[in-house]
Amino acid sequence: xxxxxxxxxVIFAAVIFITFIGCAGQNIKPAPQPPEKIEQAExxxxxxxxxxxxxxxxxSDNVWMAGFNPLRRSHGVHDPLKVNAVVIKAGxxxxxxxxxxLIGLMKPDMDGYxxxxxxxxxxxxxVASTHTHSGPDTMxxxxxxxxxYRRKISDAVIQSINKALASAVPAKMLVGTGTIxxxxxxxxRQTDMVDRRVEVMRFVxxxxxxxxxxxxxxxxxxxxxxxxxHLIGSDFxxxxxxxxxxxxxxxxIYFNGAEGAMVTPDIKRDHKYGEVHTFAEAARIAGxxxxxxxxxxxxxxxxxxxxxxxxxxxxxxxxxxPLFKKANKLGLLKRDIYFPDMVLTETAALxxxxxxxxxxxxxxxxxxxxxxxxxxxxxxxxxLGLANDELGYILPPEAYKDPLFTYEIxxxxxxxxxxxxxxxxxxxxxxxK
Numbered sequence: 438x439x440x441x442x443x444x445x446x447v448i449f450a451a452v453i454f455i456t457f458i459g460c461a462g463q464n465i466k467p468a469p470q471p472p473e474k475i476e477q478a479e480x481x482x483x484x485x486x487x488x489x490x491x492x493x494x495x496x497s498d499n500v501w502m503a504g505f506n507p508l509r510r511s512h513g514v515h516d517p518l519k520v521n522a523v524v525i526k527a528g529x530x531x532x533x534x535x536x537x538x539l540i541g542l543m544k545p546d547m548d549g550y551x552x553x554x555x556x557x558x559x560x561x562x563x564v565a566s567t568h569t570h571s572g573p574d575t576m577x578x579x580x581x582x583x584x585x586y587r588r589k590i591s592d593a594v595i596q597s598i599n600k601a602l603a604s605a606v607p608a609k610m611l612v613g614t615g616t617i618x619x620x621x622x623x624x625x626r627q628t629d630m631v632d633r634r635v636e637v638m639r640f641v642x643x644x645x646x647x648x649x650x651x652x653x654x655x656x657x658x659x660x661x662x663x664x665x666x667h668l669i670g671s672d673f674x675x676x677x678x679x680x681x682x683x684x685x686x687x688x689x690i691y692f693n694g695a696e697g698a699m700v701t702p703d704i705k706r707d708h709k710y711g712e713v714h715t716f717a718e719a720a721r722i723a724g725x726x727x728x729x730x731x732x733x734x735x736x737x738x739x740x741x742x743x744x745x746x747x748x749x750x751x752x753x754x755x756x757x758x759p760l761f762k763k764a765n766k767l768g769l770l771k772r773d774i775y776f777p778d779m780v781l782t783e784t785a786a787l788x789x790x791x792x793x794x795x796x797x798x799x800x801x802x803x804x805x806x807x808x809x810x811x812x813x814x815x816x817x818x819x820x821l822g823l824a825n826d827e828l829g830y831i832l833p834p835e836a837y838k839d840p841l842f843t844y845e846i847x848x849x850x851x852x853x854x855x856x857x858x859x860x861x862x863x864x865x866x867x868x869x870k
Contacts, residue, residue: 471753
């Protein structure tokens with residue numbers, strides 16, 4: 438708890454520091470409120486095709502690293518950062534699902550991707566972040582992002598989707614469920630609030646049964662490596678991906694789940710140094726996680742991919758966090774604030790047969806994830822956190838009165854925003870049922 442509070446204090450201090458050294462701070466005039474909207478679609482016609490593609494987004498230079506203390510500079514690369522995309526063509530509709538080894542991407546980034554994806558006009562695009570704490574600052578909260586690198590991310594997202602679309606072949610979809618074993622993840626706030634369920638979605642070629650892509654979804658902060666790490670990497674995600682690729686899946690897509698407040702790797706301790714925050718420990722943690730993932734893969738069974746329908750809402754939420762307001766006035770957050778202190782965000786639900794995929798624009802507490810999964814009413818509910826936006830921690834109303842969650846509250850848009858986001862997630866689920 439003390440470590441998390443210290444991190445919040447340091448981030449706030451860094452914002453104030455940037456003010457004094459003359460960062461391009463400005464009093465941003467609130468923009469007129471945009472209309473809220475709902476988009477819905479259902480695939481018609483025959484055919485189910487899938488393609489996948491992986492691209493490298495490792496920074497070529499040293500960068501400010503995200504998570505933990507601000508102004509932490511990278512000194513090299515341990516393992517490459519990736520963008521992985523899978524594209525589904527169902528009849529006359531297309532769905533792109535992308536995961537990037539980044540701390541988070543905000544909705545303005547997402548809107549920019551959509552504008553460039555000419556072939557996906559009127560179709561569903563989901564871009565989520567694995568939330569690695571050993572990657573670059575992509576949100577402007579820990580030192581800033583170089584615009585050349587921002588363009589590199591954008592190019593990789595666009596190219597990976599387009600190349601996945603171009604490689605699509607007739608495919609089958611298989612889905613399975615497993616359980617992450619004890620010893621891999623823990624909740625440092627409430628020990629009994631952990632969702633160990635892991636969902637796996639596999640796409641295989643109709644012609645020869647070869648694996649096109651494997652989608653893995655469970656909840657845990659990729660933060661085995663700690664604040665003293667200065668090497669770029671994707672933490673345990675790297676080892677999961679490597680292992681699954683070696684076993685025959687050329688593209689592996691990890692989507693984080695409801696890992697907020699505060700699901701983290703179950704780091705071992707030694708008597709001399711306390712917790713062991715090393716790459717070897719990240720590999721050990723991944724090895725335990727892989728047992729649950731392999732259980733899900735073994736349980737994979739074919740799914741009838743009909744119907745395919747999706748719904749997406751764009752809506753305004755109030756920002757009550759003074760830190761976020763200050764950062765925006767300094768020009769650190771690259772997004773509009775609408776009168777009075779509102780931001781536009783989004784959530785979406787996708788149904789493929791009896792599989793339900795729901796997105797969340799931030800880091801939900803596990804009980805919120807479980808609530809949304811229950812609302813999905815699916816034997817295979819996929820909960821994609823940090824998807825199409827990153828607004829920080831999403832907490833239930835009672836958490837805002839509990840001092841146990843002081844750190845999470847300091848990094849949350851606020852109680853009203855959290856409640857609205859959960860409400861909209863349930864709404865889109867109902868629209869596709």
